[in-house]
Amino acid sequence: MASSPEGRVIMFMGRLLTFVALAVSLAACGARNDAPIADTVLTNGRIYTVESDTPWVSAVAIKDGVYIALGDDEAMQKHIGKSTQVIDLNGRMAMPGINDAHSHPFSGAIKELYECSFPFSAAPDEIVAKLRDCVAANPTSAWITGGQWDSDFFKNHHIASPRSLLDSVSGDKAVFFADDSGHNGWANSKALALAGITKQTPDPANGKIGRDPKTGEPNGILLEDAVTLLEAVIPERTSAEYVTAARQVVSIANALGITGMKDANAKPPAMAALQTLDKAGELSMYMAAAISTPYGHREVALDYAALEAARTQYASPHVLTDFVKIFMDGVPTASRTAAMLAPYTPDAHGHAGDGVLHVPQEQLSADLIELDRRGFTVKIHTAGDRSVRVALNAIAAAREANGNSGLRHELAHAGYVDDADMKRFVTLNTVADVSPVIWHPSPIITSVINAVGRPRGEHYWPIRQFLDDGTEVAAGSDWPSAVTSPTPWTGIEAFVTRRDPDGKTPGALWPEQAITLEEAIRIYTLNGARALKLEHKTGSVKVGKSADLIVLDRNLFDVPIDAVGDAKVLTTFFAGSIVYRTQP
Incomplete structure (x- = not known):
């Protein structure tokens, strides 16, 4: 029959149908290959992209730790395969992970663990x-460290001898307590003796040793540079x-939805510990390290070679070391140590x-020129308007x-800025690092x-004006300074309300800057x-x-x-993997 005209037609049609079927099959395979199969797909959410x-999207597809598709649930279907984990968000809000631009995480963790x-x-x-x-719980410890007392503690409580108050219960142990800013300290007699701080010890250049007004003996209170005299003898x-x-x-951090953080004063033991975790696959966040430099009065150049050596030594995939920290002044609290253009009220x-x-x-300018040339982004502690200007x-x-290096140097704690300097942030490509969370x-x-003093003191944290001017603003908790937790949610709420998220202190702080x-x-x-x-x-x-995402x-x-500050994180993803999840 094949040799007949009818047979040849039938054979031709059969081959044609086979070819068409094969072409359709190959096309289908090609279409599937064009839509890669995801490791994880999140559906049925309210996902805020910040783009x-x-x-807003309702679904995302993740493969190899990165987003491969965004859209609605239907659009994600082509990315779902047999091995894809599909997570129904049940209409919950998700958003990018938080990046805390200014924290002292090791001080906070050590405080919780050991102090x-x-x-x-x-x-x-x-x-x-x-x-x-x-003292009773640590019978073999030579030192008791911790804190933190309120900035107005000694103004609100008359204590004849702060040193003697600690002596009354410290036994043979040395005691040092930091204040809420982390810039000032309170020590007992044993700690002062170990540090060699006596009646004859002169005040350091930018610090003050509190003294008994009658005897001149140290009373236990140490301000700014005086703290470094004592910290030098506290065991590491x-x-x-x-x-x-x-x-x-x-x-x-992961429990609070934080997937990135900058250690604002990173010291070698901390950077080494982070690197150890990273090499072990345990560092489920990015950690930038603003490498520490000497604190206090300084008229000589920084050791640039040592900073470069630290940058190389401690860098790893999630430990970022292209940053340096410089302290320019103190804090504008009762200690009156932030550098201001106009005098404080009398103490x-x-x-x-x-x-x-x-x-x-002159020295700061020389440091900035050299650090900028070497590729370091510099975070400068500038709590007063005079230090901001300098x-x-x-x-x-x-x-x-150097020309515009593209590096965005940061002025930390820049809450007081003279009007003449506000727009300089933009022209100099400088970031206003607002921290800690005290814009309320x-x-x-x-x-x-x-x-x-009023009204000048009340004009603190000009966030609205920064944004209107085009200044880039970064925020940080500054934990554990002035805050008990690195939570971002109270800071976000207070940005909008300028009121205390905890409702403990009434009123609003310069509400026009919301x-x-x-x-x-x-x-x-x-x-x-x-x-x-x-x-x-x-x-x-x-x-x-990177699929760094949190579900709220x-x-x-x-x-x-006023309910934003109470937000809780249900799930945290870092590079596509779940690194925190609340207990069901």
């Missing part, structure tokens, strides 16, 4: 009781303790003053000497306003990623970026703004 072109801690609000009898318990934690602290940092002894400037203009002058010198009424803000919720979230996510030099990799939900117990845009 202006597509701010004698009490709340900022603790009264003298509560501190004595806590110290008594700590072991490497094992630092690694334990690093694990504590990661655990706390109890009638002294006003304008604070302390640790590094003179720091901006130094950055201007670096721009003139609180006891430490009361101390600041009383020291700086910003929107969208702006606040962007500061804590994408701007934070830029502060870590990772904006190309994280900080928003975008195809090709509430939609921040649907609840009253």
Whole structure:
């Protein structure tokens, strides 16, 4: 029959149908290959991307730790295969992981793990009781360290001899407690003796040793540079303790939705511990390290070669070491040590003053020129408007000497800025690093306003003006300074309300400087990623970026703004893997 005309037609049609079927099959295979199969697909969510072109999606597909597709549930179906984990978000809000641009994570973790801690609000009898318990619980320890007492503690409580109060229950142990800013300290007699601080010890250049007004003997209070005299003799934690602290940092951060953080004063033992975790695959977050430099009065150049050596030694995939920290002044609290353009209000002894400037203009400019040339982003502690101006002058010198390197240097704690300097942040490509989370009424803000004076002191944290001027703003917790936790949620709420998220202190702090919720979230996510030099990799939900995502117990845009600070993280993803999940 095949040789007949009919047979040949039938054979031809059969082959044609076979060819068509094969072509369709191959085309189908090609279509499937064009849609890669995801490792994980999240569906049925309200996912806030922080990308202006597509701010919301309901589903994402993740493969090899990065987003490969965004859209609705239907669009994700082609990325689901037999091995794909499909997670139904049940309508919950998800958003990029938080990037905390300024924290002291090891100080916070060590405080929680090893130190004698009490709340900022603790009264003298509560501190004595806590110290008594700590002494009893640590019979073999030579030192008891911890804190933190409120900035106005010794203003609100008349204590004839702070040193003797600690002596009354410390036994043979040396005691040192830091204040809420981390810049000032309180020591007992044993600690002062070990540090060699006596009646004859002169005050350091930018510090003060508190003294008994009648005898001249040290009374236990140490301000600014005087603290370094005592810290020099406190034994360093072991490497094992630092690694334990690093694990504590990661655990706390991931539970709060933090997938990136900058250690604002990173020291070698901390960087080594982070690197150890990273090599073991335990560092489920990005950690930028602003390498520490000597604190206090300085008129000589930094050791640039040592900084470069540390950058090379401690860098690893998730430990980022292209950053340096410089302290320019103290804090504008009752200690009155932030460098201000105008004098403070007089203190109890009638002294006003304008604070302390640790590094003179010429030396800071030389440091910035060299560090900028070597590729370091510099974070400069500038809590007073005078130190802000000097720091901006130094950055201007670096721009003139090196051209625009593209490095965005940061002025930390820049809450007081003279009007003449506001727009210089933009022209000099400088970031306003706002931290700690005290852009709302609180006891430490009361101390600041009383020291700086009204109305000037109340004009603190010009966030709205920064954004309107085009200044880039990054935010950080500054934990454990002035805050008990690195949580971002109270900071986001207070950005919008300028009120105390805990409701403990009434009123609003310069409410005209409030910003929107969208702006606040962007500061804590994408701007934070830029502060870590990772904006190309994280900080928003975008195809090709790392799947660093958090799922919340509430939609921040649907609840009253005063409920944002209570937000809880249900799940944290880092590079596509779940690194934190609440217990069912």
